[in-house]
Amino acid sequence: MTIFFSRQPHLRPILLALLLSNVAPAAHAAGCGPNVLGPSRVMPIGTQGGGETGLKTYPRSLPLADHEIVLTFDDGPWPGTTPKVLDALAAECVKATFFLIGRNAAAAPALVKREITEGHTVGHHTMTHPSLTLRGLPDARAREDINRGIAAVDLAAYGTAGTEPRVPFFRYPGFGDTPALNHWLETRNIDVFSADFWASDWVPMTPEAELQLVLARLDKARKGVILFHDTKAQTAAMLPAFLRALKQRGYKVVQIVPGPGPIATLPAPADWTSATERTLQKMWPKAPLQKEPAAPAPGEAVPDAQ
Numbered sequence: 001m002t003i004f005f006s007r008q009p010h011l012r013p014i015l016l017a018l019l020l021s022n023v024a025p026a027a028h029a030a031g032c033g034p035n036v037l038g039p040s041r042v043m044p045i046g047t048q049g050g051g052e053t054g055l056k057t058y059p060r061s062l063p064l065a066d067h068e069i070v071l072t073f074d075d076g077p078w079p080g081t082t083p084k085v086l087d088a089l090a091a092e093c094v095k096a097t098f099f100l101i102g103r104n105a106a107a108a109p110a111l112v113k114r115e116i117t118e119g120h121t122v123g124h125h126t127m128t129h130p131s132l133t134l135r136g137l138p139d140a141r142a143r144e145d146i147n148r149g150i151a152a153v154d155l156a157a158y159g160t161a162g163t164e165p166r167v168p169f170f171r172y173p174g175f176g177d178t179p180a181l182n183h184w185l186e187t188r189n190i191d192v193f194s195a196d197f198w199a200s201d202w203v204p205m206t207p208e209a210e211l212q213l214v215l216a217r218l219d220k221a222r223k224g225v226i227l228f229h230d231t232k233a234q235t236a237a238m239l240p241a242f243l244r245a246l247k248q249r250g251y252k253v254v255q256i257v258p259g260p261g262p263i264a265t266l267p268a269p270a271d272w273t274s275a276t277e278r279t280l281q282k283m284w285p286k287a288p289l290q291k292e293p294a295a296p297a298p299g300e301a302v303p304d305a306q
């Protein structure tokens, strides 16, 4: 493969890690036996000009193949549950992406460092996770919450924080975006991630019920970026069984990392609709509705014949 060394210095360590990850045999990395789920591949996601993906909110997704999934965990780190999630991922030798709340990172920097040390991707999820979502805040306050979150996470993770995130990956609390904030993040070369499906783990249920729910959704979707919360005990409890089920069903876990160039995406299926607006109203009733539904960009939502 061709490796582009970015002119952006903060991406160089990531690209170097990417290079090394492709030198090592991917199937069974050191310490990973043949019986674990194991790493499949690292997918660089272009950040030049930013971009929004995730079928729950946007009419486009990452270019994953059938039976490829990306594991993402929001709202941590959380001392009671995040270590169990990290243990489960380590036991199966797979890597995830964590979208951290800045104040949680500041309160538990050792857990952030553990996520980095164990090779996971650490992205951003605001400083305070406001109950109105960012959409309910004045634009300047929303930007401030994003920036403070980035600084807090990077300080906890790396000991220093610059003006731009080391890993320019961001997820909105409650997926409550605005066109102005999306544009602002694009100008900063920060990618926005919604999700393709989720575990609904904000709803209290037994780990067994959550496992059955998420497997049913996975079998329907067959691939995609999945959203969990590593702050939820039921998710931490079901994760080992979920990862074993992935192996039994032939799924591969792909790790996403920042990459060079613009983001590559796949258009949504022809029957796509956004689930975000109705979910926002259910989950975050005080969050304002978006005035206009998110419209596909010209030429983007051409139905895929498949």
Ligand SMILES: [Zn+2]
Binding pocket: 074, 075, 125, 129, 172, 173, 174
């Ligand atoms: Zn969240």
